[in-house]
Amino acid sequence: KGSSNGINTSYFNPLIFSEEDKTILKDQLGIHPSDFVFIFVGRLVGDKGINELVSAFQKIEKENTIKLVLVGSQEDDLDPLLPETLLQIQSNPNIIAVGHQTDVRPYLAISDILVFPSYREGFPNVVMQAGAMELPSIVTDINGCNEIIIEGENGVIIPVKNSNAVYESMKKMMEDSSLRTYFQKNARPMIVSRYEQEVVWKALLAEYQKLENNV
Numbered sequence: 001k002g003s004s005n006g007i008n009t010s011y012f013n014p015l016i017f018s019e020e021d022k023t024i025l026k027d028q029l030g031i032h033p034s035d036f037v038f039i040f041v042g043r044l045v046g047d048k049g050i051n052e053l054v055s056a057f058q059k060i061e062k063e064n065t066i067k068l069v070l071v072g073s074q075e076d077d078l079d080p081l082l083p084e085t086l087l088q089i090q091s092n093p094n095i096i097a098v099g100h101q102t103d104v105r106p107y108l109a110i111s112d113i114l115v116f117p118s119y120r121e122g123f124p125n126v127v128m129q130a131g132a133m134e135l136p137s138i139v140t141d142i143n144g145c146n147e148i149i150i151e152g153e154n155g156v157i158i159p160v161k162n163s164n165a166v167y168e169s170m171k172k173m174m175e176d177s178s179l180r181t182y183f184q185k186n187a188r189p190m191i192v193s194r195y196e197q198e199v200v201w202k203a204l205l206a207e208y209q210k211l212e213n214n215v
Contacts, residue, residue: 006200007125009192012132017109025106029096031067036174039111039135041071041104041126042118044089044097045079048072049117049140049161054085054095056167061094064174071107073100108133112180113173117158117166121145131191136183138169148195154186 023033031037038057042048050070057068070089074081074097081089089097101107104126108114114130114137123144127137131148137155139145149155156173158165173180193199 006195006197007128007132007191009132009188009196012105012108012129014109014134014188017106021106022110026110029067029069029098029110030093031069031096031110032065034065036064036066037069037111038066038113038115038170039069039071039107039130040115041107041130042116042124043072044070044074044081046081047079047119049119049166051082051085052117052161052163052166053115054088055163056170057095058088058092059167060170060174061092063171066094066174068095069107069111070095070097071099071101071104104129105133108135111135113138113170114155115166115170116140116145117160118142118145119160124148128191128195131187134184134188136173136180136187138166138173148191150190154183154190 026033040050040053044050060066089095098107108130112135114127114135116124116127116137116139118124118140119142121142121144127139127145127148130137131154137149139149139155139157140160141157142160146157149157151157156169158169
């Protein structure tokens with residue numbers, strides 16, 4: 001199914017976090033209980049689609065009470081963000097940048113939708129992790145992302161480098177609660193059935209055994 005090592009779905013499990021746990025973290029981050037929360041996890045660089053994401057968020061926040069949580073380190077050397085994007089991240093109270101985190105699960109647990117508008121990936125762990133935590137995802141039509149996410153089943157697939165597509169998909173996912181509930185219901189089972197580590201390990205073992213038998 002694409003992944004080289006799968007995912008530990010016992011570790012990435014939303015049941016680990018109580019409502020109290022989530023309320024405490026939201027309070028710490030300044031997230032109101034009624035806020036709708038989008039999340040991005042990854043390096044804050046141009047190739048991850050952060051410029052498009054922040055631009056789309058600026059449009060959608062004018063119409064709604066929402067937050068955008070950015071989990072990941074900012075890298076200014078090789079692929080820096082646009083100055084206007086950096087200014088928004090630094091000054092917009094509805095954009096919460098928490099930097100690199102060794103454990104992303106609590107942040108996924110308090111979020112509603114993963115937005116991952118990357119330009120290119122191998123096989124992105126974060127999309128699997130979000131799915132295992134019962135989050136629908138908005139992803140770009142690139143390798144890996146378009147394997148983990150099945151359009152209309154556990155998320156939405158959009159064109160690369162398209163801020164308007166990011167905006168339209170964020171708006172639709174937020175406003176259509178029945179669609180969002182359907183995606184949430186499918187998100188974890190679709191990860192468990194395809195990417196649980198034991199499933200991947202058994203598939204790899206079978207492949208090696210087949211090769212060995214052909215020698």
